[in-house]
Amino acid sequence: MHCLWLCEHAQAVWKSEISFAPYYRKGFRRLFDLLEEVLCKGSAYHVALFSTIAWSMWQRRNHLRVNQSVWSIQEVRDRAKALVAEFLDANKQDAKPRASSTPAHWAPPQDDFYKVNYNAAIFDTMGHAGLGVVIRDCNGNVVAALSLKIGLPHSVETAEALAALRAVVFAKELRIFKVVVEGDCLKVVQALKAKERCNTLYGIVIEDAHSQSASLQFCQFLHVRSEGNKLAHTLAKRAVLSVDFDVWVEK
Structure with missing residues (x-):
């Protein structure tokens, strides 16, 4: 709960999104209670964005622990929004097959490659x-x-x-x-x-x-x-x- 919601960095991310900032006024101390509130009160997009931001921050924490490259804390919200938008867009696209110029068979590379x-x-x-x-x-x-x-x-x-x-x-x-x-x-x-x-x-x-x-x-x-x-x-x-x-x- 602390690293995802209560710490200074987490609060900076959540409070930068106007739809999540009001949750802090309710003083949640358990992740289950917070998640229940989000699920009950939020739209499908709201829930998806909440979940993606939380996942992104948890992934960021894990990558930092093993010295891997991460998004900056200032990027988390916008990147989470982009991921949700990409997911929603991919699931509403027309499924009709398209003509493709992609080769269907394996072909050798040029000499020395x-x-x-x-x-x-x-x-x-x-x-x-x-x-x-x-x-x-x-x-x-x-x-x-x-x-x-x-x-x-x-x-x-x-x-x-x-x-x-x-x-x-x-x-x-x-x-x-x-x-x-x-x-x-x-x-x-x-x-x-x-x-x-x-x-x-x-x-x-x-x-x-x-x-x-x-x-x-x-x-x-x-x-x-x-x-x-x-x-x-x-x-x-x-x-x-x-x-x-x-x-x-x-x-």
Whole structure:
């Protein structure tokens, strides 16, 4: 309750939003009582924003404890609003399929470059996700592959972003510095390609991927349809169904 509501930093965030400031006049000392009031009195948007701000502050606290990059306390409210708006917008979009120019099949990179494909597989009932990465040379030969089991992330996009980050790090570990990094989750690829900061729940992972890729000689993020990403998907499923962690490197 203290770090989410009562401390000085938390109060600065909540009181900056006019709809939450009145709750302080009621002197809540238990999180359950505060949440009950929000659920009873607030609209769906109000509840969503309250939950997202609280989650953002808790995540910020956890990242600070392990010296990871975080949003500044002044950014929390606006970034939480952006996340809620993004969620609401995504859930009202027309679901009609659109024509796409995204390649459906895997294609080799240009000479002296490597293509790094990544994918994530979610297993809700098992409480885990798998990450798969495969690196091929310009002739289409597999030079390295990776399977890694992780705890279940809060969204498919977060799992895909973590797979993209692991793909970049894997290339660096193998001293491969000219890469095309390819995945089949369009939202994550768009975030990786964007120049502006990513204001999503997986934004910090995107920032880490950008930071890691900056030390490569060349790194381009591309989208491919799932038909062109089958091997990475198989590796991702293998991480959960058979092995926790496995790396193969061509000698």
